[in-house]
Amino acid sequence: MVQHILTASQFKDRELLGEIFSRANYFQEIHLLPKNDQVRKDARKKIRETLDDQSVGIFFYEPSTRTGSSFQRAVHNLGGEVIKSENAGQFSSAIKGESIEDSIKTMEKYAEIIILRHPEIGSASRAAAVSQVPIINAGDGAGEHPTQALLDLYTIQREIGTFDNLKIALVGDLLNGRTIHSLTQLLEVAQNTELFLVAPDPLQLPEKYRKMLQAKNIKFRETDSLAEVLPHADVVYMTRIQKERFGTDTALYEQVKNSFILGPEEVNKMQKDAILMHPLPRVNEISPEVDKLPQARYFDQVENGVYIRMSLLEHLAQAATT
Amino acid sequence: MVQHILTASQFKDRELLGEIFSRANYFQEIHLLPKNDQVRKDARKKIRETLDDQSVGIFFYEPSTRTGSSFQRAVHNLGGEVIKSENAGQFSSAIKGESIEDSIKTMEKYAEIIILRHPEIGSASRAAAVSQVPIINAGDGAGEHPTQALLDLYTIQREIGTFDNLKIALVGDLLNGRTIHSLTQLLEVAQNTELFLVAPDPLQLPEKYRKMLQAKNIKFRETDSLAEVLPHADVVYMTRIQKERFGTDTALYEQVKNSFILGPEEVNKMQKDAILMHPLPRVNEISPEVDKLPQARYFDQVENGVYIRMSLLEHLAQAATT
Amino acid sequence: MVQHILTASQFKDRELLGEIFSRANYFQEIHLLPKNDQVRKDARKKIRETLDDQSVGIFFYEPSTRTGSSFQRAVHNLGGEVIKSENAGQFSSAIKGESIEDSIKTMEKYAEIIILRHPEIGSASRAAAVSQVPIINAGDGAGEHPTQALLDLYTIQREIGTFDNLKIALVGDLLNGRTIHSLTQLLEVAQNTELFLVAPDPLQLPEKYRKMLQAKNIKFRETDSLAEVLPHADVVYMTRIQKERFGTDTALYEQVKNSFILGPEEVNKMQKDAILMHPLPRVNEISPEVDKLPQARYFDQVENGVYIRMSLLEHLAQAATT
Numbered sequence: 001m002v003q004h005i006l007t008a009s010q011f012k013d014r015e016l017l018g019e020i021f022s023r024a025n026y027f028q029e030i031h032l033l034p035k036n037d038q039v040r041k042d043a044r045k046k047i048r049e050t051l052d053d054q055s056v057g058i059f060f061y062e063p064s065t066r067t068g069s070s071f072q073r074a075v076h077n078l079g080g081e082v083i084k085s086e087n088a089g090q091f092s093s094a095i096k097g098e099s100i101e102d103s104i105k106t107m108e109k110y111a112e113i114i115i116l117r118h119p120e121i122g123s124a125s126r127a128a129a130v131s132q133v134p135i136i137n138a139g140d141g142a143g144e145h146p147t148q149a150l151l152d153l154y155t156i157q158r159e160i161g162t163f164d165n166l167k168i169a170l171v172g173d174l175l176n177g178r179t180i181h182s183l184t185q186l187l188e189v190a191q192n193t194e195l196f197l198v199a200p201d202p203l204q205l206p207e208k209y210r211k212m213l214q215a216k217n218i219k220f221r222e223t224d225s226l227a228e229v230l231p232h233a234d235v236v237y238m239t240r241i242q243k244e245r246f247g248t249d250t251a252l253y254e255q256v257k258n259s260f261i262l263g264p265e266e267v268n269k270m271q272k273d274a275i276l277m278h279p280l281p282r283v284n285e286i287s288p289e290v291d292k293l294p295q296a297r298y299f300d301q302v303e304n305g306v307y308i309r310m311s312l313l314e315h316l317a318q319a320a321t322t
Numbered sequence: 323m324v325q326h327i328l329t330a331s332q333f334k335d336r337e338l339l340g341e342i343f344s345r346a347n348y349f350q351e352i353h354l355l356p357k358n359d360q361v362r363k364d365a366r367k368k369i370r371e372t373l374d375d376q377s378v379g380i381f382f383y384e385p386s387t388r389t390g391s392s393f394q395r396a397v398h399n400l401g402g403e404v405i406k407s408e409n410a411g412q413f414s415s416a417i418k419g420e421s422i423e424d425s426i427k428t429m430e431k432y433a434e435i436i437i438l439r440h441p442e443i444g445s446a447s448r449a450a451a452v453s454q455v456p457i458i459n460a461g462d463g464a465g466e467h468p469t470q471a472l473l474d475l476y477t478i479q480r481e482i483g484t485f486d487n488l489k490i491a492l493v494g495d496l497l498n499g500r501t502i503h504s505l506t507q508l509l510e511v512a513q514n515t516e517l518f519l520v521a522p523d524p525l526q527l528p529e530k531y532r533k534m535l536q537a538k539n540i541k542f543r544e545t546d547s548l549a550e551v552l553p554h555a556d557v558v559y560m561t562r563i564q565k566e567r568f569g570t571d572t573a574l575y576e577q578v579k580n581s582f583i584l585g586p587e588e589v590n591k592m593q594k595d596a597i598l599m600h601p602l603p604r605v606n607e608i609s610p611e612v613d614k615l616p617q618a619r620y621f622d623q624v625e626n627g628v629y630i631r632m633s634l635l636e637h638l639a640q641a642a643t644t
Numbered sequence: 645m646v647q648h649i650l651t652a653s654q655f656k657d658r659e660l661l662g663e664i665f666s667r668a669n670y671f672q673e674i675h676l677l678p679k680n681d682q683v684r685k686d687a688r689k690k691i692r693e694t695l696d697d698q699s700v701g702i703f704f705y706e707p708s709t710r711t712g713s714s715f716q717r718a719v720h721n722l723g724g725e726v727i728k729s730e731n732a733g734q735f736s737s738a739i740k741g742e743s744i745e746d747s748i749k750t751m752e753k754y755a756e757i758i759i760l761r762h763p764e765i766g767s768a769s770r771a772a773a774v775s776q777v778p779i780i781n782a783g784d785g786a787g788e789h790p791t792q793a794l795l796d797l798y799t800i801q802r803e804i805g806t807f808d809n810l811k812i813a814l815v816g817d818l819l820n821g822r823t824i825h826s827l828t829q830l831l832e833v834a835q836n837t838e839l840f841l842v843a844p845d846p847l848q849l850p851e852k853y854r855k856m857l858q859a860k861n862i863k864f865r866e867t868d869s870l871a872e873v874l875p876h877a878d879v880v881y882m883t884r885i886q887k888e889r890f891g892t893d894t895a896l897y898e899q900v901k902n903s904f905i906l907g908p909e910e911v912n913k914m915q916k917d918a919i920l921m922h923p924l925p926r927v928n929e930i931s932p933e934v935d936k937l938p939q940a941r942y943f944d945q946v947e948n949g950v951y952i953r954m955s956l957l958e959h960l961a962q963a964a965t966t
Contacts, residue, residue, distance in 0.1 A: 035965050044697050053366050055398050057391070065729045066750055069701070073754040076699050076725040081398040085387045098603035101610070106388055106602065109625040110395040280750065281742035288745065303753040321357050375688050377720050379713070403720040407709045420925035423932065428710055428924065431947040432717040643679050 003319045004128040004135045005312055008149040008186035017189055021154050023314060024307040027077070031307070044077075050314050051080025057111030058084045059103070060138070061118045066280065067138050067148075070302070071115050074309035078317075083111055101130045108133045113316055116140075134316040142176050142245060147312060148279055149182035151305040153189075156235055158304065159275050159297055163189075169196040169229045171260055172239035172285065174205040179279045180239060184209050188216050195220035196229040200256045203241070226260045230269045236295075238262065238278045238285055263287045270295050277301060325641045326450040326457045327634055330471040330508035339511055343476050346633040349399070350626070366399075372636050373402025379433030380406045381425070382460070383440045388602065389460050389470075392624070393437050396631035400639075405433055423452045430455045435638055438462075456638040464498050464567060469634060470601055471504035473627040475511075478557055480626065481597050481619055485511075491518040491551045493582055494561030494607065496527040501601045502561060506531050510538050517542035518551040522578040525563070548582045552591045558617075560584065560600045560607055585609045592617050599623060647963045648772040648779040649956055652793040652830035661833055665798050668955040671721070672948070688721075694958050695724025701755030702728040703747070704782070705762045710924065711782050711792075714946070715759050718953035722961075727755055745774045752777045757960055760784075778960040786820045786889060791956060792923055793826035795949040797833075800879055802948065803919050803941055807833075813840040813873045815904055816883030816929065818849040823923045824883060828853050832860050839864035840873040844900045847885070870904045874913045880939075882906065882922045882929055907931045914939050921945060 011017045027047065033040035056075045058068055068084065075082050100118065104127045107114050116127055117138040124137035124144075139145045156163045168187070174180050174197055184205070187193050195213065197205050197220055204222055213220050223229060230236065238260070246253040267276060267290050278286055278298040290296055333339045349369065355362035378397045380390055390406065397404050422440065426449045429436050438449055439460040446459035446466075461467045478485045490509070496502050496519055506527070509515050517535065519527050519542055526544055535542050545551065552558065560582070568575040589598060589612050600608055600620040612618055655661045671691065677684035700719045702712055712728070719726050744762065748771045751758050760771055761782040768781035768788075783789045801807045812831070818824050818841055828849070831837050839857065841849050841864055848866055857864050867873065874880065882904070890897040911920060911934050922930055922942040934940055 041697075048697070053363075053370070053399075055395055065747075069727050069729065069751065069754045072725075072727045073699055076727075077697075083391050083394045083398075085391065097605040099610075102603060103387075105613075105621050106624050107391065109621070109628065110391045281746060283741040288743075291749075299749050299753070302750050306753065375685075375692070375721075377717055403716075405713050405716045405720075407713065419927040421932075424925060425709075427935075427943050428946050429713065431943070431950065432713045 002128075002132060002134055003316055004124075004131070004137075005146055005316070006124050006128055006135065006137045007144050008146040008182040009188070010146070011150060011186060012189045014189055017153075020150065020308070020311045020315060021157060024154055024304070024311040025158070027310045028304070028307040031077075047077065047310075048079030050317055051075060051078040051112075054112040054317070055081040055083050055110065056313070057107045057114045058082055059107055059114055059116050060085065061116075061123075062139070064117055064139070066302075067117065070305045071136075071138065071309055073306050074313055077306070077310055078313055080112075080313075100126055104131050104135070112320070113313065134320065136312065136316070139178060142178055142181075144182045144185075145178045146182050146186075147305070147309055148179050149186040150312070151301060151308040152179070152183050152237070152277065152279070153186055154308050155277065155297060155301045155304045156275070159300065160234065160273075164191040164193075166190070166234040167194045167196070167232055168235040168237060169198055169226075169233040170205075170237050170239075171198040171226055173203045173241045173245065173256075174199040174239075175203040176242065176245035177239045180205070180237075181209060183237070185212065187218065188212075193218050196233060197222045198224065198226050198229060198260070200224055200259045202252060203256060224259070226262075227266070227269075230266060231271065233270065234274050236262075236270060236274065236276050238276065238282075240278075240281065240283055240285060258284070261285055261287070262290060264289050264293060267293050267295055324450075324454060324456055325638055326446075326453070326459075327468055327638070328446050328450055328457065328459045329466050330468040330504040331510070332468070333472060333508060334511045336511055339475075342472065342630070342633045342637060343479060345636060346476055346626070346629040347480070349632045350629040353399075353629070369399065369632075370401030372639055373397060373400040373434075376434040376639070377403040377405050377432065378635070379429045379436045380404055381429055381436055381438050382407065383438075383445075384461070386439055386461070388624075389439065392627045393458075393460065393631055395628050396635055399628070399632055400635055402434075402635075422448055426453050426457070434642070435635065456642065458634065458638070461500060464500055464503075466504045466507075467500045468504050468508075469627070469631055470501050471508045472634070473623060473630040474501070474505050474559070474599065474601070475508055476630050477599065477619060477623045477626045478597070481622065482556065482595075485509075486513040486515075488512070488556040489516045489518070489554055490557040490559060491520055491548070491555040492527075492559050492561075493520040493548055495525045495563045495567065495578075496521040496561075497525040498564065498567035499561045502527070502559075503531060505559070507534065509540065510534075515540050518555060519544045520546065520548050520551060520582070522546055522581045524574060525578060546581070548584075549588070549591070552588060553593065555592065556596050558584075558592060558596065558598050560598065560604075562600075562603065562605055562607060580606070583607055583609070584612060586611050586615060589615050589617055646772075646776060646778055647960055648768075648775070648781075649790055649960070650768050650772055650779065650781045651788050652790040652826040653832070654790070655794060655830060656833045658833055661797075664794065664952070664955045664959060665801060667958060668798055668948070668951040669802070671954050672951040675721075675951070691721065691954075692723030694961055695719060695722040695756075698756040698961070699725040699727050699754065700957070701751045701758045702726055702782075703751055703758055703760050704729065705760075705767075706783070708761055708783070710946075711761065714949045715780075715782065715953055717950050718957055721950070721954055722957055724756075724957075744770055748775050748779070756964070757957065778964065780956065780960070783822060785822070786825075787822055788826045788829075789822045790826050790830075791949070791953055792823050793830040794956070795945060795952040796823070796827050796881070796921065796923070797830055798952050799921065799941060799945045799948045800919070803944065804878065804917075808835040808837075810834070810878040811838045811840070811876055812879040812881060813842055813870075813877040814849075814881050814883075815842040815870055817847045817885045817889065817900075818843040818883075819847040820886065820889035821883045824849070824881075825853060827881070829856065831862065832856075837862050840877060841866045842868065842870050842873060842904070844868055844903045846896060847900060868903070870906075871910070871913070874910060875915065877914065878918050880906075880914060880918065880920045882920065882926075884922075884925065884927055884929060902928070905929055905931070906934060908933050908937060911937050911939055 121143035276295040443465035450457045598617040674687045759780045765787035772779045920939040
């Protein structure tokens with residue numbers, strides 16, 4: 001049976017997650033060796049055999065320079081070729097009326113793995129239902145973005161040393177943020193987590209996810225005050241209030257868009273060894289002066305994403321040949 | 323002299339066509355071996371030397387995810403690099419007023435082979451007239467699309483075992499369909515073909531092509547009834563009625579757009595060993611329930627296209643070095 | 645310290661320039677050997693180790709098929725992979741409000757070298773100020789385009805044998821042409837240059853650059869008569885009057901757009917061994933009939949650009965590992 005990566009909840013198994021993180025960590029350590037180091041060269045050469053003679057389709061109906069480039073780099077590092085269609089929705093067969101199912105049944109003839117971004121919730125599952133090659137969900141509208149959740153949790157483990165026994169503040173548009181939704185599900189794998197759900201009231205976490213947290217006995221508290229939780233959190237996970245998720249309700253967007261803004265003064269209220277994360281891009285919710293503070297780890301997240309995606313691609317490629 | 327692939331009529335020679343199909347078939351058989359098979363690995367490595375150290379320009383003034391991706395995969399399989407400009411018309415030098423001749427005289431400095439899609443009939447020939455590298459016509463407006471015609475005929479031979487002595491129904495917009503125009507010309511190579519030209523009256527095959535059929539003694543019959551020919555055809559070749567070819571005449575488009583729709587009931591009236599083809603993308607002219615019937619071969623066409631394009635690229639690359 | 649390529653004025657050192665040109669010339673000579681020549685094969689294989697296992701980001705906020713493809717080919721020739729974002733401004737994080745600094749701090753995690761084109765003057769310097777990887781300025785608005793200036797000067801040396809003691813006519817929109825601005829600065833490296841600045845009065849070279857020429861003791865004469873200087877120049881460097889640089893002032897554009905048009909009659913007034921250059925694309929300022937005259941070298945410039953860019957990329961890659 002073909003394996004896919006559709007939801008963060010697939011990685012609730014600590015053993016599987018441990019393997020994914022362990023390989024990501026290996027790839028990262030090798031990369032960090034000096035460029036002329038023979039160990040690095042030999043290891044990278046071996047790693048490049050993983051997708052040797054294979055092409056990976058990056059099939060994005062919604063543009064994303066960041067996620068698309070991260071996957072491209074991961075594929076390059078594994079020795080594969082990329083077939084990219086960055087505006088699949090706007091420019092291609094879709095405009096001629098083709099269904100996503102037909103598009104997938106076409107792309108699967110060109111690529112051994114398909115990485116899909118699509119504006120509709122559930123699109124990745126629809127794709128997986130017909131695909132003969134692995135699908136990676138790289139974002140399905142306000143649905144999920146599992147590889148982001150995995151790189152987030154990997155960053156927490158890498159920077160703090162563990163993802164257990166932590167107080168984590170999720171901040172921003174918890175209603176629409178798919179990054180938040182995926183991470184919330186994935187946190188089930190962690191032990192003894194305490195969540196602060198920090199959002200303006202109309203943008204709080206959907207009931208579906210709150211019920212899930214209750215069912216899993218994950219403690220959480222809802223608040224609209226970031227100041228109140230800053231000194232207590234081990235991890236502050238900021239998100240952008242995304243204008244494009246509000247549709248025509250610009251009044252609500254204007255009301256909430258500046259709800260949370262972190263400058264150096266606020267960040268200095270965090271614990272010294274706490275970390276500040278953000279899936280990026282940011283607008284004004286974290287000021288650039290914060291970047292040099294020790295808590296800031298959002299650009300490390302970007303870097304970690306390449307290695308997590310390498311690990312996931314390797315996982316799928318190995319499953320496909322056995 | 324530089325060789326180009328501009329029109330399907332270049333492949334009327336059975337010996338040349340046989341070589342192209344034979345190599346495509348070889349590439350396909352190798353690909354279908356298990357991924358860990360050493361024979362596959364060795365053969366693919368040798369095949370990847372074909373375009374080693376070469377770059378192929380995919381230069382599309384009109385977007386096409388499907389054709390573009392198919393060529394990309396073919397280039398990857400042959401070991402070449404791709405330089406892609408998917409919206410050459412909208413975003414680049416063309417908007418600054420550059421002629422297609424100047425664009426080609428530029429691109430030929432970057433690429434050993436240029437694959438061109440352009441909205442104007444004759445554009446590929448204009449390109450070839452000034453180019454010092456091979457040009458492949460990947461669609462010139464309502465003109466031709468020779469690599470599609472070749473993969474179509476290759477599919478017929480692969481699925482039926484021969485392309486001679488067949489009754490072939492061409493269905494849809496025969497007036498504007500460049501796929502149809504290219505295939506019609508290529509069919510001259512087949513012996514004892516009988517064509518059913520199935521179209522609403524205003525969309526019948528242009529006189530130019532009907533005269534060509536008469537000159538070649540290829541039997542054909544025009545009709546607007548698909549039901550009538552379904553039980554008799556060995557090949558039913560459906561095409562989409564393409565809205566974009568009607569310009570402002572939306573009334574005509576609305577009148578003809580649902581002329582032919584195939585569901586399981588209709589397809590079951592075909593012979594059991596007949597095949598149903600479509601260049602894709604489809605809109606509603608073949609319902610998805612048909613996909614599982616034994617006659618459906620349109621996704622096989624997609625797959626076959628990669629190997630035909632590999633064979634054509636190899637042909638041009640070898641001609642360039644001798 | 646990370647090296648960047650931001651302005652042509654970095655290459656005023658004759659020794660450095662000589663090295664860049666010498667390597668470009670070597671790459672070009674190897675490429676011109678017959679494809680089956682073993683010396684060519686071995687040398688190209690060695691050259692492909694330069695960017696082995698590295699990815700280069702082509703990050704264009706403004707589209708440019710020509711410059712983008714030239715860099716792509718250069719990266720391919722050096723064995724690197726390309727991560728391309730051709731409409732970074734229109735389609736990606738920028739539209740979500742991300743600063744160029746954040747975009748660079750993201751892309752530097754994906755690519756060992758970043759090639760940046762951006763519509764704002766100074767954007768490349770802003771990028772370099774935060775980047776941990778080398779930035780190549782591939783055009784920053786009406787600012788500079790140093791790799792174009794380098795390929796221009798390389799073409800002059802290759803075609804005439806020297807870039808010293810020459811009379812050079814710069815023709816067209818000298819006010820806004822960044823190609824002109826970069827070349828003017830680079831010409832400081834040449835000895836005993838005499839410049840003819842040929843432009844309609846409102847489009848003459850900005851005072852900043854004229855003062856620079858005076859400070860360097862480079863002789864120059866301003867004129868709006870091309871006919872007058874044609875018989876005297878060793879190099880005639882034509883440029884397009886770029887509509888997009890005039891903003892809403894269409895009246896001025898209409899007035900000046902046809903100021904200089906070269907047909908065969910005009911070019912025949914040039915000296916027999918003088919050369920006619922143009923950064924391309926052209927609109928109507930050089931008629932196609934001129935292309936076959938011995939003076940025409942603009943398509944050679946295109947070809948030379950690949951080798952200059954290879955040389956610059958090699959230079960940066962070597963600096964990064966030492």
